[in-house]
Amino acid sequence: MSRVSILKEDGEATSLGDLGYFANRQSALAFAMRCATAFADDEPMPKPPCEIVRVTDEPR
Numbered sequence: 001m002s003r004v005s006i007l008k009e010d011g012e013a014t015s016l017g018d019l020g021y022f023a024n025r026q027s028a029l030a031f032a033m034r035c036a037t038a039f040a041d042d043e044p045m046p047k048p049p050c051e052i053v054r055v056t057d058e059p060r
Contacts, residue, residue: 002028004036014039020048 004016016035022028027049034046 002032004032004039006036006039016045020050021052022049 001021002019004019006014006016008014016039019028019032019035022031031046031048037043038045
């Protein structure tokens with residue numbers, strides 16, 4: 001799981017929330033940095049590299 005919290009110069013904190021699940025720590029950190037940069041530059045947020053879908057068993 002990757003998350004981003006940003007502390008502005010005036011002391012106000014902003015959280016971008018949960019950004020998703022990643023295969024390893026390095027990938028999570030790289031994506032968090034891309035999101036933080038996009039937020040700071042007022043750019044669109046990048047899409048996560050993958051999406052986890054929960055599969056449930058349906059009664060037959």
